[in-house]
Amino acid sequence: MITGMERLAAAINGEKSDRIPVFCNLIDQGAKELGLPIKEYFSDGAHVAEAQIRMREKYGFDNVWSLFYVGREAELFGCDNVIYATDGPPNVGSFIIKNFREIENLPVPDNLTSHPVFEEQKKCLDMLKKEVGGRYPICAYITSSMSLPVMLMGMERWMELLFLGPADLRELLLEKCFTFFVREVEAYRQLGADVLVYSNPFGSTDTVPLTYFTDHSLPLIIKEMEAVGAQGMVYYCGMSRFNQVIDIIIEKTDFRAFYISPLDDLAGAKAIVAGRGLTCGVVNDIKLLEWSQDQIRSHVRQLIQDGMPGGRFLIGTGVMPYNIPETSIRSMLEAAYEFGQFD
Amino acid sequence: MLTELVNNYNEAIYDTDRAKAMQVVETALEKGATPEMVIFDLVVPAMQQMIKGISEDYDANLAQHFLTAQIAGEVTDAMLEKIESPPEPIGMIVIGTADGDIHSLGKRIVMGCLKANLVESIDLGVNVPPERFVDEASAAGASVIGISAMMVHTATGENGPRAVRRLLRERGLEEKIKLIVGGAPFRFSPDIAKSVGADAVADNGIAACRVVKNCLKKGRS
Numbered sequence: 001m002i003t004g005m006e007r008l009a010a011a012i013n014g015e016k017s018d019r020i021p022v023f024c025n026l027i028d029q030g031a032k033e034l035g036l037p038i039k040e041y042f043s044d045g046a047h048v049a050e051a052q053i054r055m056r057e058k059y060g061f062d063n064v065w066s067l068f069y070v071g072r073e074a075e076l077f078g079c080d081n082v083i084y085a086t087d088g089p090p091n092v093g094s095f096i097i098k099n100f101r102e103i104e105n106l107p108v109p110d111n112l113t114s115h116p117v118f119e120e121q122k123k124c125l126d127m128l129k130k131e132v133g134g135r136y137p138i139c140a141y142i143t144s145s146m147s148l149p150v151m152l153m154g155m156e157r158w159m160e161l162l163f164l165g166p167a168d169l170r171e172l173l174l175e176k177c178f179t180f181f182v183r184e185v186e187a188y189r190q191l192g193a194d195v196l197v198y199s200n201p202f203g204s205t206d207t208v209p210l211t212y213f214t215d216h217s218l219p220l221i222i223k224e225m226e227a228v229g230a231q232g233m234v235y236y237c238g239m240s241r242f243n244q245v246i247d248i249i250i251e252k253t254d255f256r257a258f259y260i261s262p263l264d265d266l267a268g269a270k271a272i273v274a275g276r277g278l279t280c281g282v283v284n285d286i287k288l289l290e291w292s293q294d295q296i297r298s299h300v301r302q303l304i305q306d307g308m309p310g311g312r313f314l315i316g317t318g319v320m321p322y323n324i325p326e327t328s329i330r331s332m333l334e335a336a337y338e339f340g341q342f343d
Numbered sequence: 344m345l346t347e348l349v350n351n352y353n354e355a356i357y358d359t360d361r362a363k364a365m366q367v368v369e370t371a372l373e374k375g376a377t378p379e380m381v382i383f384d385l386v387v388p389a390m391q392q393m394i395k396g397i398s399e400d401y402d403a404n405l406a407q408h409f410l411t412a413q414i415a416g417e418v419t420d421a422m423l424e425k426i427e428s429p430p431e432p433i434g435m436i437v438i439g440t441a442d443g444d445i446h447s448l449g450k451r452i453v454m455g456c457l458k459a460n461l462v463e464s465i466d467l468g469v470n471v472p473p474e475r476f477v478d479e480a481s482a483a484g485a486s487v488i489g490i491s492a493m494m495v496h497t498a499t500g501e502n503g504p505r506a507v508r509r510l511l512r513e514r515g516l517e518e519k520i521k522l523i524v525g526g527a528p529f530r531f532s533p534d535i536a537k538s539v540g541a542d543a544v545a546d547n548g549i550a551a552c553r554v555v556k557n558c559l560k561k562g563r564s
Contacts, residue, residue, distance in 0.1 A: 083443055085443055085500070089494070089496075091443065091444070092445070155446060156447045156448040159406065163406065204404075206404050207406060208406045209404055209406065211358065239527075262531065286495055290532065321495040321496070322495075
């Protein structure tokens with residue numbers, strides 16, 4: 001039987017398999033799957049790995065995740081206040097940088113694979129690698145240097161520092177975040193992650209003007225890719241739109257996979273990528289909370305019609321909200337499997 | 344003169360250049376503009392132009408929203424200090440982020456814009472329990488509660504806007520106090536606003552200003 005890894009490889013190479021790859025990002029749902037409260041679920045990497053494997057088998061999609069929750073990166077920097085919800089992802093409860101001067105003494109965690117906070121992720125990755133490695137792509141989530149400060153000081157304060165604050169501290173924080181980024185990518189690769197979802201809202205023109213992107217975001221993206229290489233990297237802007245920058249990213253970096261915002265024009269994105277990489281059409285999964293089965297099916301069919309012609313296409317989701325009914329998850333996936341078949 | 348200044352001011356905002364925007368304000372004052380003119384003929388039109396641009400799919404972005412609001416708030420504060428009898432606020436809103444949510448940027452953008460439009464805001468901060476929204480709005484005589492939520496579960500959960508709606512109903516305050524919501528989940532699925540009981544939804548921080556003013560206008564009429 002064909003594996004998710006084979007489907008992904010075929011899509012990347014512009015070849016046909018049985019159907020397009022389908023990436024379904026069920027993260028918090030793992031707790032539901034194991035019947036555990038969210039806090040208990042995320043306390044043990046074995047829980048996360050087990051749930052990822054079970055959910056992939058149950059629904060038949062093509063990927064598994066090593067992501068616990070996005071705020072985990074802040075915990076690696078020392079954040080010890082996390083808000084746990086009963087029906088959504090854990091969230092940073094207080095920021096470790098409360099005033100700009102604290103940036104000067106902010107330590108950057110060095111050996112991540114032996115870091116106590118990373119221990120559970122390591123456990124999770126080891127299990128995933130043992131159970132599904134080589135057959136199903138193991139995904140990891142990496143926040144870019146320019147977006148990581150949001151985890152450490154909040155978006156409001158980071159915007160303040162970026163546009164109004166002292167330039168020396170801004171540059172120092174970016175340098176520290178760059179150092180962390182490189183270490184994190186190396187750690188995930190060493191532990192067997194195949195797909196690195198590079199999250200950078202500051203790589204989106206929904207967040208910054210195009211001129212700011214070219215003058216400030218792009219040089220940092222280039223520096224990051226020169227340091228770690230773009231192997232396995234997927235360009236993603238936290239569901240924000242970035243069609244305007246795809247061409248320049250392809251021209252200036254080795255990124256060859258793009259996770260298009262559901263608010264952007266998928267057919268337009270595909271035309272811009274123009275066979276130079278993998279275009280990922282993304283389901284507007286927040287709608288799955290309320291849509292009927294027919295609406296879901298119709299949405300998925302439209303995405304596939306827009307993105308599949310010419311190949312090099314994958315369909316995926318954002319971070320699926322916890323309360324999406326299981327029937328709706330199934331409807332979405334069945335539509336993707338049906339309409340995404342090759343002749 | 345003012346048309347040129349508005350254009351220069353807008354250009355500075357679009358370039359996310361605060362220093363240049365503040366220089367335009369200084370130039371306006373030097374050329375004889377009164378503080379009232381700076382607020383109502385420069386800052387507010389710039390904001391309206393951005394709102395118009397957004398509604399016509401101009402690619403205004405978060406950084407521009409942030410700077411528009413930041414500079415509008417700063418300039419308004421500075422100009423109001425220069426006015427002997429500052430104008431009365433046209434209304435009052437209490438604003439905060441939903442229970443469990445600490446994403447504060449949207450709230451800050453809304454507050455900066457409202458200030459320039461002479462709407463008084465009471466900032467309840469982040470991670471605000473539903474009871475507090477209603478208690479504070481009631482005590483202050485505010486006509487609008489604004490809730491910002493950036494995560495699906497804080498936007499739709501039992502302690503978010505849905506609970507505020509329930510409390511307004513239980514206390515018989517629905518006619519007096521309107522509920523406005525905003526944040527990423529509502530942008531990706533505007534129908535959520537209706538299902539959590541909001542009277543109105545704002546697509547972004549700058550547009551929220553117009554939504555709040557409309558609610559205040561309806562309340563008065």
